[in-house]
Amino acid sequence: MKSTIVHSDIQDIYLRLDALYSLDNWWQAESKLEVILGSILTQNTSWKNVEHSISNIKSAHAMNMNKLINMDTRSIRRLISPSGFYNQKTNTIKGILIAIKNKYGNIENMSKINTEELHEFLLNLKGIGNETADSILLYAFNKPVFVIDAYTKRIMSRIYGINQKIEYNDLQGIFVDSLQCNPKFYKQMHAYFVELAKNNCTKNNPKCNGCVLNSICNHANLQKNNYS
Ligand code: SF4
Missing domain, CATH: 1.10.1670.10 (Helix-hairpin-Helix base-excision DNA repair enzymes (C-terminal))
Structure with missing residues (x-):
């Protein structure tokens, strides 16, 4: 060794x-929101299942932060059900989007925030661990985090x-x-x-x-x- x-x-x-x-361009997401959702949905499941859930969200014209915040939890659960753990993941998605709106106004504004602050913000949210936080930092915001x-x-x-x-x-x-x-x-x-x-x-x-x-x-x- x-x-x-x-x-x-x-x-x-x-x-x-x-x-x-x-x-x-291994992860060909169409938006930062899609990366954030994908990073949460991929917890404990295969990427194929994540793609299915993302496709459901797009088909429902719900790939939008405010729409997801205002959508009832039962509808979100149904859209993301292919990814499993849908109760927990629905709560995590709602939680992160509400926190982003409250603190930064929208997802684009987060790009201007430094890596350390964003990292701390994400890790303080329920359901977001190191891997999920770092995936969001790297793939949504292009921060130098492995x-x-x-x-x-x-x-x-x-x-x-x-x-x-x-x-x-x-x-x-x-x-x-x-x-x-x-x-x-x-x-x-x-x-x-x-x-x-x-x-x-x-x-x-x-x-x-x-x-x-x-x-x-x-x-x-x-x-x-x-x-x-
Ligand atoms: S990295 Fe994995 S597959 Fe490659 S030689 Fe080592 S154990 Fe084998």
């Missing part, structure tokens, strides 16, 4: 994955032997200042990890033979040693 992970390690991973994937999700934890734990129960902020700290603190690179890296987790670094039986990170991966090396 590598004792210290430095910026060049993260850059090496980025370059290897960048040579493999072409994933600009999102840590389950895929990132899995891949980093396999490459470096990091405990998957590592604290969110500790793992995120490894990425801070890497990739030039550039939101574009952070978005790409996040997208690359999602692709790698789906294609190679699967939950069970990872396909290490065809993985571009094989030569730097602790897990792959252990497997090679076991079979030699």
Whole structure:
């Protein structure tokens, strides 16, 4: 296990994955509101289910902050039901939109607020944890914040032997200042990890033979040693 992970390690991973994937504009949302809703709806469900819910909201002509605030909760629950946990998610959506309206007037005004203030504002809302807050900061407001999700934890734990129960902020700290603190690179890296987790670094039986990170991966090396 590598004792210290430095910026060049993260850059090496980025370059290897960048040579493999072409994933600009990975999250093709049409508005900041859509990103905010998607970040909440994706909690504990697949992206396919989120797309279904987003499509329902658009079909109902409800992709609008004020409409959602004024819509009765039963109607919102029905629209987002494909994403599961719809009682809780309806409350979170209502809560965040009302809080945004009260504090900033509208979503666009939030773009002018600095990252730290927005981060604190989001984390103080019920139902918004680190991953959801950071997804909103990065994808809705283009702030230089790296999102840590389950895929990132899995891949980093396999490459470096990091405990998957590592604290969110500790793992995120490894990425801070890497990739030039550039939101574009952070978005790409996040997208690359999602692709790698789906294609190679699967939950069970990872396909290490065809993985571009094989030569730097602790897990792959252990497997090679076991079979030699
Ligand atoms: S070599 Fe295997 S364990 Fe390591 S990142 Fe690639 S797929 Fe995952």
